[in-house]
Amino acid sequence: MVSLQSKWRYIFMFLGIQLVVMALLSREGYQRRVTYFIRIFRKSDATGSATRNHTAASVPASDVYANLSGLFKGHSHKDDMPYCPATSPLIGGPIHVSFPSGLTLAEVQKKNPLVLRGGRYRPPHCEARHRTAIVIPHRNREHHLKFLLYYLHPFLQRQQLNYGIYVIHQAGNYTFNRAKLMNVGFREAMREEDWDCLFFHDVDLIPEDDRNTYICDSNPKHAAIAMDKFGYKLPYKMYFGGVSALTPLHYLKMNGFPNNYWGWGGEDDDIGVRVSLAGMYITRPSLKVGRYKMIKHTLDKGNGVNPKRFNMLAKTRQTWKLDGMNTAEYEVISRQYLPLYTNITVNIGTEAGLHPTRPEPRPPAKNLAGPHAAEAPLDSAKQEDVRSDE
Numbered sequence: 001m002v003s004l005q006s007k008w009r010y011i012f013m014f015l016g017i018q019l020v021v022m023a024l025l026s027r028e029g030y031q032r033r034v035t036y037f038i039r040i041f042r043k044s045d046a047t048g049s050a051t052r053n054h055t056a057a058s059v060p061a062s063d064v065y066a067n068l069s070g071l072f073k074g075h076s077h078k079d080d081m082p083y084c085p086a087t088s089p090l091i092g093g094p095i096h097v098s099f100p101s102g103l104t105l106a107e108v109q110k111k112n113p114l115v116l117r118g119g120r121y122r123p124p125h126c127e128a129r130h131r132t133a134i135v136i137p138h139r140n141r142e143h144h145l146k147f148l149l150y151y152l153h154p155f156l157q158r159q160q161l162n163y164g165i166y167v168i169h170q171a172g173n174y175t176f177n178r179a180k181l182m183n184v185g186f187r188e189a190m191r192e193e194d195w196d197c198l199f200f201h202d203v204d205l206i207p208e209d210d211r212n213t214y215i216c217d218s219n220p221k222h223a224a225i226a227m228d229k230f231g232y233k234l235p236y237k238m239y240f241g242g243v244s245a246l247t248p249l250h251y252l253k254m255n256g257f258p259n260n261y262w263g264w265g266g267e268d269d270d271i272g273v274r275v276s277l278a279g280m281y282i283t284r285p286s287l288k289v290g291r292y293k294m295i296k297h298t299l300d301k302g303n304g305v306n307p308k309r310f311n312m313l314a315k316t317r318q319t320w321k322l323d324g325m326n327t328a329e330y331e332v333i334s335r336q337y338l339p340l341y342t343n344i345t346v347n348i349g350t351e352a353g354l355h356p357t358r359p360e361p362r363p364p365a366k367n368l369a370g371p372h373a374a375e376a377p378l379d380s381a382k383q384e385d386v387r388s389d390e
C-alpha cells in the first residue's frame, strides 16, 4: 500500500514539474512549442477551419484594381497639392485574391501606369501623408514576386501612400538568411529616401483587405495576424512573422534584426523578443483586417530548417545588442531600378563572414559596393589606395 501511494506521489510530482517547465518555456518565448504540445491534448478543429469561408463575412471581396481607374486621367504631380484625406476614399475593404497561371510582369506593369522606375509611387492628386518602403527578402521566388506585385501595387495606391518596393535578393547559393536581408533592406532603403515606415514583407503573403493600412504605429506592428494557413488566426501570442512594420526609430532601438539565423525558422521569434527587450510592444490590426493569403509552395532549396534556432532564441537577451543592425556586413553587388521594383542584389556571406573561401582576406579588385558598403569593405578599399600609392 505504502509503495503504491508513494508511486502516485512521484507521478504527481513529475506532472507538477512538467507544468512549471512549460510555464518557464512559454515565458522565454517558446510559445510555438508549448502551444503545439497543448494542442495535442485538444480536440483537433483543423478540418473545421479548412472549409471555413475564406472571404470576410459582410462585405463582398472586390477586384483590387476596381477603384483605381479614375486616377489615370490628367495626372501631374504638382508641388502645391493639398494633403490626402486622413482616410483614403479609395479603400474598399476585402480584396479578391487568386493566382491566375498566365500572369506576366508586363501585364502587371500595364495595369500600374503611374508606378515609376524602381517601383515608386506618389498619389497623383494629393500629397501623401505617409512614406512607406516595402522590403522583400528574396531568392528564386520570381513566380511569387509576380503575384505579390500584382496585388501590392494597387493595394498601396488605394491607400494613397508615397511608397517604394525593394526586393533584396541574396546572391549565391549559401543558406538563405531572411533577417539579415532585412537589415540590408533597411539600410539601403533609408539611404535612398527618408521613409517614415518600413514594411518587412514575405514574398508569398498577399494582403486580403485594404483597410490593413501600410503605415506605422507608435510601436512595432505585426500586420500578418490572420493567415489562411493558420486558419485566419494568430498561431501564438508572440508571433511576429510574415509582415511587420517598424519606423526607423523602432528599428534602431531594437538594433534591427539578428544576422545569424541561417535557414528557416526562429528569426521572427527573435525579432519579437527584441521588440520587448527594447522596451516596446507589438501592435496588431484586427483579425478581420489583417488577413493574408499564402501562395503555396514547398520549403525552398537552400532554406532548410535551422536546427540551432531554439538554442539561439534562448540567448536573444544576451545577444541582441551585440548582433544586429550595428554588425550587419554585406556587399551590394548590383542595384537595378526596374519598372515595378528596385532589385538590390547583395552578398551577405556565410556564418564564416563575407569572404569565407579566401584564406587571407584580400581587398576586392573593384569596390563593388562603393561608398554603400558596411565598415569592412571600406577598410579594404582604403588599404588598396595605400598600396597603389607605393
Ligand SMILES: *[C@@H]1O[C@H](CO)[C@@H](O)[C@H](O)[C@H]1NC(C)=O
Pocket: 051, 052, 053, 054, 057, 058
Ligand atoms: C461564404 O460567404 C458567402 C457570402 O457571404 C455565402 O454566400 C456562403 O454561403 C458562405 N459559405 C460558407 C461555406 O459559409
Ligand SMILES: *[C@@H]1O[C@H](CO)[C@@H](O)[C@H](O)[C@H]1NC(C)=O
Pocket: 062, 066, 067, 089, 090, 091, 092, 093
Ligand atoms: C471604392 O470601392 C468601394 C467598394 O468597392 C466603393 O464603396 C467606393 O465607392 C469606391 N470608391 C471610389 C472612389 O471608387
Ligand SMILES: *[C@@H]1O[C@H](CO)[C@@H](O)[C@H](O)[C@H]1NC(C)=O
Pocket: 172, 173
Ligand atoms: C548555384 O547553383 C546553381 C545550380 O545549382 C549553379 O548553376 C550556380 O553556378 C551556383 N552558383 C554559385 C555562385 O555557386
Ligand SMILES: *[C@@H]1O[C@H](CO)[C@@H](O)[C@H](O)[C@H]1NC(C)=O
Pocket: 138, 142, 145, 167, 169, 334, 336, 343, 344, 345
Ligand atoms: C536581381 O538582380 C540579379 C543580378 O542581376 C539577378 O540575378 C536577379 O534575378 C534579379 N532578381 C529579381 C527578382 O529581379
